[in-house]
Amino acid sequence: MKRYYFITIFTVASIAINYFCSYLAGLIAFPLYLDSIMTIAVxxxxGLVPGIxxxxxxxxLLYIFANTGILFTLCHISTAVVASLIFRVEHKKCVQNASPLHENSGNAKPTDFSYSTESFMWIGFIAAITNSVLGDTISYFFYSANTTIPQVDNAVQGIYVVTKNLSFAAYxxxxxxxxxxxxxxxxxxxxxxxAGKRFINTSPEQALLQRT
Structure with missing residues (x-):
């Protein structure tokens, strides 16, 4: 039951963090999207469904309150899908390498083992490619290379001034x-x-001992 409460609260909190980080980045002209900063963690x-x-x-939320194009949702979804696929591959490897004595290793929850730093970095790299292909294509064909994110659009415009090639500047x-x-x-x-994994795997008794 603790895990289901955690999934609900963590997913809702992550949605809020994604929105506010992206919104604040626009206000201070921070040159990153920051709209999926928690999606990989979710x-x-x-799992995949909460991630999506x-x-x-x-x-x-960004579409309603920050005028972000609704089609860019596909980019967000691709991040969650890429993350889940890579985590699933690592999970499968973990199960294959598990001792035969552990009969329930195939039913392990995501928090029963630790994903590697390498997996997170691969997710970041591959998600960047999928987001770039999807996002730049959507931006170019549907929004005239406008992402509605000023600091990013300024970078595209700067490249366009130098190259005089809108498609190159956008991509x-x-x-x-x-x-x-x-x-x-x-x-x-x-x-x-x-941090979240430690919280989920900490029993109430262990938490009480840590406080005393």
Whole structure:
């Protein structure tokens, strides 16, 4: 029961964090999206469905309150899907390497073992590529290379002034921004994941002992 409460509260909190981080980044002209900073952590601790829910709800809030294009939801979903696929591969390897004496190893929950730092970094890199391809294509064909995120659009416009090639400016600017953004988000999610995993795996008795 504790795990279900955690999934609900953590997913809702992550949606709020994704929204506010992206909104604040726009206010202070921080040159990253920060709209999926917690999505990877949700996918790691809660699974694919909560991860997708976090992605969709985050972009929906940005669509309503920050004028972000609704089609960019696909980019958010791709981050959750990429994360879940890589975590599933690592889970499968963990089960295959488990001792035959552990009959229930195949039914292990995501928090029964630890995902590696390498997995989070690969997720950041691959998610950057998927987000770049999807986001830049959507931006170019549906929004005239406008992402509605001023600090990112300024970078695209700066590249366009130099190259005089809008498609190159949109794809190159989006790729660089996504690479930095998703690696940063993966790093934040890694630390959040480790803290969340300790919380889930700590029994009430252990928590009481830690307080005394």
């Amino acid at each position: 996918s790691a601790l809660c 829910l976090c992605a969709v709800a985050s972009n929906f 190159f600017g989006g790729t660089v921004t996504n690479l930095i953004d998703k690696v940063f988000s993966a790093t934040v999610s890694l630390f959040v994941y480790r």
